[in-house]
Amino acid sequence: DAKTTQPPSMDCAEGRAANLPCNHSTISGNEYVYWYRQIHSQGPQYIIHGLKNNETNEMASLIITEDRKSSTLILPHATLRDTAVYYCIVRGSNTGKLIFGQGTTLQVKP
Amino acid sequence: AAGVIQSPRHLIKEKRETATLKCYPIPRHDTVYWYQQGPGQDPQFLISFYEKMQSDKGSIPDRFSAQQFSDYHSELNMSSLELGDSALYFCASSSGTPAYEQYFGPGTRLTVT
Numbered sequence: 001d002a003k004t005t006q007p008p009s010m011d012c013a014e015g016r017a018a019n020l021p022c023n024h025s026t027i028s029g030n031e032y033v034y035w036y037r038q039i040h041s042q043g044p045q046y047i048i049h050g051l052k053n054n055e056t057n058e059m060a061s062l063i064i065t066e067d068r069k070s071s072t073l074i075l076p077h078a079t080l081r082d083t084a085v086y087y088c089i090v091r092g093s094n095t096g097k098l099i100f101g102q103g104t105t106l107q108v109k110p
Numbered sequence: 111a112a113g114v115i116q117s118p119r120h121l122i123k124e125k126r127e128t129a130t131l132k133c134y135p136i137p138r139h140d141t142v143y144w145y146q147q148g149p150g151q152d153p154q155f156l157i158s159f160y161e162k163m164q165s166d167k168g169s170i171p172d173r174f175s176a177q178q179f180s181d182y183h184s185e186l187n188m189s190s191l192e193l194g195d196s197a198l199y200f201c202a203s204s205s206g207t208p209a210y211e212q213y214f215g216p217g218t219r220l221t222v223t
Contacts, residue, residue: 042214043214096165096209100154101152103152
């Protein structure tokens with residue numbers, strides 16, 4: 001599975017959009033980009049995933065660059081409850097395991 | 111909606127003892143994953159099962175074993191416990207494998223003294 005690189009921490013003002021970047025320059029053609037988050041020692045929570053196209057669901061949007069070497073998770077209106085560690089994970093289509101990297105600690109401030 | 115159930119939620123054991131962690135997946139989910147998260151660390155994949163067969167294996171110590179039963183619940187057995195085994199153990203379930211979304215349980219906090 002491709003290695004990902006994320007900034008260790010970010011701050012965001014409550015109500016503003018949070019943009020979390022992820023680099024995955026060695027991603028292969030059949031590998032998906034997944035985002036999970038973990039709120040203080042709770043079980044990780046799935047957010048969104050994508051292959052090539054941009055994706056949006058009720059939680060977030062995922063923007064993947066055309067060369068697929070990087071992506072950005074967007075939380076459109078961050079709340080205090082979005083404070084968590086956000087993991088960008090690249091996973092192939094033939095395996096179910098998730099390989100968690102360092103992740104980005106997002107702190108949403110009032 | 112029903113979620114993944116893990117028991118016990120907290121467990122305290124002494125070195126060299128044995129521990130058994132249980133995981134009850136979401137109804138109709140046939141795949142179970144186990145992850146270990148040490149203090150201040152990121153979750154690490156241990157092992158997974160699909161339809162009661164081991165489907166993938168990570169960095170699981172030989173002292174650990176796991177299985178998935180006919181009702182799809184899973185148990186992680188840990189023997190000769192060491193201080194370094196103190197961690198949060200998460201179970202996740204999904205429908206099929208590989209599945210887009212894994213649903214994680216609340217975890218079992220194991221403390222080895």
